[in-house]
Amino acid sequence: MPTFEYAPAPQSRDVDVKPSHGLFIGGEFTDPVEGQTLETLNPATEEVLSKVAVAGMADVDRAVRAARAAFGRVWEPMPGRERARYLFRIARILQERSRELAVLETLDNGKPIRESRDVDVPLAAAHFFYHAGWADKLEHAGLGTRPRPLGVAGQVIPWNFPLLMLAWKIAPALATGNTVVLKPAETTPLTALLFAEICQQADLPPGVVNIVPGAGATGAAVVAHPDVDKVAFTGSTEVGRQIARSAAGTRKKVTLELGGKAANIVFDDAPIDQAVEGVVNGIFFNQGHVCCAGSRLLVQESIAEEFGERLRRRIQLLRVGDPLDKNTDVGAVNSAVQLAKIRELTDAADAEGATRWTEPCELPDRGYWFAPTVFTDVAPAHRIAREEVFGPVLAVLTFRTPQEAVARANNTPYGLSAGVWTEKGSRILWMADRLQAGVVWANTFNRFDPASPFGGYKESGFGREGGRQGLAAYLKEASA
């Protein structure tokens, strides 16, 4: 008897990846002073995609000087209306070149093409549209009558949403009149460098956006540069602490968007099928490489068993494999380093007595893969319940009452996001009041919108990105 199978439906890989990339400084691609390069891999195949120039101290300094010059000469004096036009142009080019960007993102990052196509790229364009509209309305944003830009923003972004995080950083910075030196992640620099080309196509004045690829040292140089007025970082809490320390005692304004260990709380009166979807999406979206991932499932005891069965049945339908296949739900882990971290934490969970269940699926021979995994019998003290895995791994705990759910959800140094699943509206709001999290999703999860502020409580960082509040991070009120 024949069966219904999705034949592979690969997105044709009709995108030329340049064999080498320079730094983008002052509107031009240039070679690094020290001549260092890094290789960026396709994590699904381990093949080298491109050699990318690494920015050293001197290059970062060049970039900051280019940004400073552009700030003083062009970008700050320019009326908001004109800045808006550049941002609108960039937004349009992102839309026009969306397929190219999506394929490149998937190649470099390992995320499923469906996600880069339907989430990352359209949202990145939306961020530019949204902020383009603010550029000439800043005096109406409730942030003072004469809000002024800060100057040069040094921005360091992670590898989980390379283009989208770039948009979260660059769009508000530019809209508010700041210029930018941005360091993409070591393992995912390609879409940022394509974005540099897009800046050229948009005729963006040279120096307004500078892209300096590299690893931790480059990021540290950007953050520590004395002529940087503003530091924006998304990444691990550990690096966030170092940045906060590095900026301490300076005049630099800092926003940090760091790690998370979000609780997805399912009550017994939840819309059960949608809750299953939301929990699955909450942890397996983007291979769990999401700072706000719902990595802890807190399920009410009375439905824990049934919910667990539904969850496993649903997880078995997840299609793990070739990220370029349009039917793939879960792609490759971004790097060998990350894969090792995931393995370390899941091994610790085994050792501490949690029960592991892994989706029975075939994984490709080459590349970095981790099958969707659920741990039950997890105690709040287990590492798997406390530490950020940043992978497709869910820890299941239970609760009996709303108070207990809140107490368990808040029992973490993190505070980025939380999910609440119940059909009872007043309980959602009661919970939302008590959850220490910057974003609370109710009967949904992992929703992002340029109009909606995002950011964490406690050690998940400070400052918000998106919405009216996100503008505040890039503005100061001019003295009269």
Next chain:
Amino acid sequence: MTEPGGRVDIRIDIRKTYKLYIGGAFPRSESGRSYVVRAADGRFLANAAAASRKDARDAVSAALTAQPGWAAATAYNRGQILYRVAELLQGRRDQFVSEVADAEGLHIAGLGAAGSDGAAAALVDAAIDRWVWYAGWSDKIAQIAGNANPVAGPYFNLSVPEPTGVVAVLAPQASSLLGLVSVVAPVIVSGNACVVLASQERPLPAVTLSEVLATSDLPGGVVNVLTGSTAEVAPWLAAHEAVGALDLAGAAPLPGRQASVDWGELERSAASTLTRVLRLAGSAPSSEPAEEPDWTAPPPGPARILAFTETKTVWHPKGR
């Protein structure tokens, strides 16, 4: 027209028929009437359709049909559609420059048509910028005009602006494009639909704008454009029970003319169904001569958007 070589170009232009714009279609007036539109210098420009009260009624029906869907579109989507309109306006820039120059008497002596850097061009550029400015408000107006209210009790309490519904807009009589855009864009950006009564003597840029809207992604019926006599049509719009709000911008006459409508009278007529009215700028009563504002001045804020919204406040208990 004489070419530089002295050769006479005998090609006869194909002239455009200027029609009404109702529900996404371009009908003539149901009355069959038209009226002569002349340039500021008296040249014949076109026979424009002279809308009747029945055309006004049809236009309001079209707006009523279109409004719920337009309001239900996401704010982001409305913003995208309106920005696309700005792109199309830019593409028709030369046509608008020529029409505005004709209508407002801004031809540069010796050049025939207005130059690309003349006064008419500046007005068209300002109109495009104005449109973009308002488009950008689509997903921001609720962020500055809506808010959480800290009520004294265990309640979630949130206020948000919502569109009023169908708005009748009397477009400015003098500023044929910039003024028009300045009154239409703020009405529709929040999700209202409108019926616009174009400047009576300078209606052609409004008709061309309707052609731009028709080729954009703006759903038919969100903007309906009528040309004709303000004195004849405006009272029917003001009194129409389905019209939720009325913008009186076009009640001010052309400079040096007598007003053809008494805006106080229109407001009284609107009062019977408590139609919201946005009066003319300034504080003088309707018994005194009204003056059209200077549309080149940027709006100080989104007041025109908020004039056509209702604030809705939602209460919800917070409990286990």
Next chain:
Amino acid sequence: MTTFADAGVLDEINRDDTGLRRWLHGLPGVDEVGADARAAVLGTRSIKTTSKAWALDLAIRMVDLTTLEGADTPGTIRSLAAKARRPDPEDPGCPQVAALCVYNDLVEEAVGHLKGTPIKVAAVTTAFPSGRASLAVKVADTRDAVRAGADEIDMVIDRGAFLSGRYAKVYDEIIAVREVCAEGEAVRGRPPHLKVILETGELVTYDNVRRAAWLAMLAGADFVKTSTGKISPAATLPTTMLLLEAVRDWHVLTGRAVGVKPAGGIRTAKDAIKHLVLVNETAGPDWLDPDRFRLGASSLLNDLLLQRRRMAIGAYASAEHLTLG
């Protein structure tokens, strides 16, 4: 997978309005936004080449070829029956459809033309499409169709009663119609299958759709069917998904497999394949079978044939090679 609850709980449900309300309103709610989003994601699944050819043939085998017009005549039934037997006259390898779906006065005509084939005759009854008639009339309507030899009965529920909370009336009517179906054993050797049309477009909310499906299954429906095709919206991906979730959970609870039939609004092969994806990922591959899933449609068949032809000839096909239905 273990059962979620003991099927014995069903015996404890009082089959009156209060008892049924208590049970139906105790079902988990459906979040509309989340359900729509899930269905939309499944709608983007991409099927290629051999799977697609197989899916197209499967979809043809699932079609309930339908004509429900006031203007139907024995002639239109004759030509549609011919089409059901041989959908693509140029390709004998093309599978036959599952059933022909007609009004009850034309059942005999349809049965006559389909004798000796595995193609079923389905009759719409119970004062289709509105369902506004007395129970006596609905029973007589059904009995007519059963006696005329219908293999399948497509009945409508009383949406008015459902929406006003008179669940027992809806339940009792389904039971009564099922009893009439049982009389069919004497005519055809086995009772006709009972498909219960919920008319989801009139039930409006997804919570109502889920409750109506469970109510129909409790009353013994063999199939739950979305729509009459006379009301818009008819079958949509999310409503079909809800029905598939219902039959999946019912199967887990009782071990009994109930079929699903979306009807109305499915016009293209692409729509049909999206539905098959939904079946595969919601109820599971066991439902990828004409005994458990049907597509109620009239114009769909031609598009399926067109796509089938396209795959066979490797170029875009013209509808001129297809027969009118």
